[in-house]
Amino acid sequence: MAEALHIRLKFPFTSPSGERIEKLPIHRLKRKDIAEAQRHGKSDADVEDFLAAKMTGLTLEDLGELDIADSQTVTAVFRDVASGGDGSAAVGRGAVAGAADAAQ
Incomplete structure (x- = not known):
């Protein structure tokens, strides 16, 4: 199975809670999230x-x-996902295997 799609940060940071953040997973959003x-x-x-x-x-x-x-990369991925993509183009990768199935 292919690795889940994520955004590798160009400038990793330590969150206010002390966690070192170097990459961000990309989760599909639901209608309830918009509400x-x-x-x-x-x-x-x-x-x-x-x-x-x-x-x-x-x-x-x-x-x-x-x-x-x-932040610009996160915004690009968000807009791609919101328009039906899987965000892979915005992070410079090909489509994730099974992404079409997940969207159905």
Whole structure:
């Protein structure tokens, strides 16, 4: 089985909780995540931040610690996933085996 897709950070960091973060997993989001994000934030930017954090397993505080270059990659992956992709193009990899099945 292929390794799960992840974002390898160009600028790893230590989270406020003390964890060293070098890569971020990419999780598919659900409709319920959008509803939760809309309850959490009023602006589109707040909603996108919430969903990006949910997609990568980061807290909002951790998301704020990302280097701007890594933040742009997370945003690109989020937008690809939100439009039906699997995020692989945004991280420079081919599609993950089984990604089409997971989307069905």
